[in-house]
Amino acid sequence: xxxxxxxxxxxxxxxxxxxxxxxxxxxxxxxxxxxxxxxxxxxxxxxxxxxxxxxxxxxxxxxxxxxxxxxxxxxxxxxxxxxxxxxxxxxxxxxxxxxxxxxxxxxxxxxxxxxxxxxxxxxxxxxxxxxxxxxxxxxxxxxxxxxxxxxxxxxxxxxxxxxxxxxxxxxxxxxxxxxxxxxxxxxxxxxxxxxxxxxxxxxxxxxxxxxxxxxxxxxxxxxxxxxxxxxxxxxxxxxxxxxxxxxxxxxxxxxxxx
Amino acid sequence: xxxxxxxxxxxxxxxxxxxxxxxxxxxxxxxxxxxxxxxxxxxxxxxxxxxxxxxxxxxxxxxxxxxxxxxxxxxxxxxxxxxxxxxxxxxxxxxxxxxxxxxxxxxxxxxxxxxxxxxxxxxxxxxxxxxxxxxxxxxxxxxxxxxxxxxxxxxxxxxxxxxxxxx
Numbered sequence: 326x327x328x329x330x331x332x333x334x335x336x337x338x339x340x341x342x343x344x345x346x347x348x349x350x351x352x353x354x355x356x357x358x359x360x361x362x363x364x365x366x367x368x369x370x371x372x373x374x375x376x377x378x379x380x381x382x383x384x385x386x387x388x389x390x391x392x393x394x395x396x397x398x399x400x401x402x403x404x405x406x407x408x409x410x411x412x413x414x415x416x417x418x419x420x421x422x423x424x425x426x427x428x429x430x431x432x433x434x435x436x437x438x439x440x441x442x443x444x445x446x447x448x449x450x451x452x453x454x455x456x457x458x459x460x461x462x463x464x465x466x467x468x469x470x471x472x473x474x475x476x477x478x479x480x481x482x483x484x485x486x487x488x489x490x491x492x493x494x495x496x497x498x499x500x501x502x503x504x505x506x507x508x509x510x511x512x513x514x515x516x517x518x519x520x521x522x523x524x525x526x527x528x529x530x531x532x533x534x535x536x537x538x539x540x541x542x543x544x545x546x547x548x549x550x551x552x553x554x555x556x557x558x559x560x561x562x563x564x565x566x567x568x569x570x571x572x573x574x575x576x577x578x579x580x581x582x583x
Numbered sequence: 584x585x586x587x588x589x590x591x592x593x594x595x596x597x598x599x600x601x602x603x604x605x606x607x608x609x610x611x612x613x614x615x616x617x618x619x620x621x622x623x624x625x626x627x628x629x630x631x632x633x634x635x636x637x638x639x640x641x642x643x644x645x646x647x648x649x650x651x652x653x654x655x656x657x658x659x660x661x662x663x664x665x666x667x668x669x670x671x672x673x674x675x676x677x678x679x680x681x682x683x684x685x686x687x688x689x690x691x692x693x694x695x696x697x698x699x700x701x702x703x704x705x706x707x708x709x710x711x712x713x714x715x716x717x718x719x720x721x722x723x724x725x726x727x728x729x730x731x732x733x734x735x736x737x738x739x740x741x742x743x744x745x746x747x748x749x750x
Contacts (some may be wrong), residue, residue, distance in 0.1 A: 380645030466750075
């Protein structure tokens with residue numbers, strides 16, 4: 326293989342790992358509500374959302390492992406990499422906060438992730454396109470669920486409105502990262518293998534602005550936070566704590582399986 | 584008394600016989616449905632004397648029963664005298680539209696509202712109560728006891744019920 330072809334393959338691997346990591350880390354975060362959500366139905370909803378995301382992560386990890394060609398399993402990639410190797414966006418690793426903040430995080434991310442996944446369905450990489458197509462109809466449930474609860478909390482009581490507004494303020498800085506193009510991915514954008522992140526920004530902004538207006542929530546004036554989670558593995562302190570809990574069993578008992 | 588060898592069945596080794604065996608493999612979460620009712624087996628190929636190649640498709644990505652279902656399929660065919668090779672196919676993605684009419688009827692009798700055709704989901708869809716048949720029902724939660732089900736209640740008979748989600 327030429328150097329250029331090798332670079333493109335390496336960029337694709339990083340990209341697929343990024344989508345897998347986004348799904349896994351958000352799935353782990355949402356699963357933290359299990360047994361603690363505000364109502365029984367929400368508790369069940371959170372565990373289902375987490376199951377979807379972790380199942381989707383597994384499909385992407387299996388493909389990443391195949392691209393990597395080192396004989397690793399999806400579990401190896403999920404449980405045996407250190408924080409700086411994770412390629413998820415900073416938004417998904419942010420703590421749950423209260424239920425309002427969790428809903429805001431889910432909505433802001435899903436509006437991006439669903440659009441990205443819909444574009445991936447048209448990828449010239451057939452395996453990547455098949456995985457994305459598998460997930461899209463499931464992700465529609467996530468977007469609808471989080472948008473419904475966003476409205477319900479924001480329009481319900483002053484307290485609910487305040488919490489959604491606070492959640493938005495806490496998380497807004499981390500949304501800018503989702504739309505940053507990555508120079509190493511340029512050949513993938515040009516070949517139609519993966520969408521340009523910047524291509525998603527205008528549609529995302531319009532959809533989010535509509536919901537904020539409908540729900541009586543003010544746009545946040547916060548500026549971008551550091552944006553090198555996906556690009557370089559520079560994460561917020563929260564990821565390390567999450568991984569410590571999630572990876573504990575495989576680290577303490579290597580190779581343990583059901 | 585010796586039991587008859589499965590190979591003595593005249594239909595043994597035919598696609599039809601393989602489908603017949605598969606019809607006896609229940610879904611672990613909704614045992615009234617077979618893997619055939621759910622549309623999980625995408626193709627059957629007789630690859631030799633007693634060798635079968637199957638293509639199986641997962642339902643929901645997060646369904647914890649996926650690997651169990653594949654194992655149950657392989658076991659049932661091995662018990663019937665076949666050697667089995669299963670491949671997982673993701674494309675085209677599984678849709679609840681592939682559930683058979685027979686499957687929908689069995690699901691309703693079991694007390695779970697069968698999935699609406701895809702494309703009708705979202706606002707405005709009516710889901711009939713599987714107990715009393717009333718269409719005066721309300722969504723309680725889009726997420727239920729398993730990845731494939733949503734929670735509804737019937738305003739007519741006041742019973743809560745589950746709805747098999749459409750994807």
